[in-house]
Amino acid sequence: MPQFDTFGFKGYNLTGNQLIEAVEKTAGHKLKRGSMPWFMIPFLGLFSPTIKEIYEMCYLWNLSHSVDDTKLGAALPSIEATPLEEHLKEVLVLQSQAYQRVSASSSSALDETQLSPASVISRFQNGARDLR
Numbered sequence: 001m002p003q004f005d006t007f008g009f010k011g012y013n014l015t016g017n018q019l020i021e022a023v024e025k026t027a028g029h030k031l032k033r034g035s036m037p038w039f040m041i042p043f044l045g046l047f048s049p050t051i052k053e054i055y056e057m058c059y060l061w062n063l064s065h066s067v068d069d070t071k072l073g074a075a076l077p078s079i080e081a082t083p084l085e086e087h088l089k090e091v092l093v094l095q096s097q098a099y100q101r102v103s104a105s106s107s108s109a110l111d112e113t114q115l116s117p118a119s120v121i122s123r124f125q126n127g128a129r130d131l132r
Contacts, residue, residue, distance in 0.1 A: 007075065008067035012084050016061035026088040 024030050038058060045052030072079065
């Protein structure tokens, strides 16, 4: 194997809407959705290279896709992806904990039980919107 190489990780084969639905299922409630004014993006891309690139990639929102992980599987045959629901729970917990730590740094100290994964998931499933 070369000293440096590139390996693809398949990840999850989802459209943007399927990802939102999975997050809603994990959180236990519907998320507030907005819409993107895609018709304006090409115009804004004239002033921002980043916006131009976002527009060029917008088709991926509606197209389920994945990366070829053949080379990674050959190098690490025992590697397995974390199930989507488990991964989303972990992300929601970490995001909530980070948000609460930032909030706590500007106010009173948090009780560590408020940051536990079980507490965060319970609040999500009970419809907490801002996780405070």
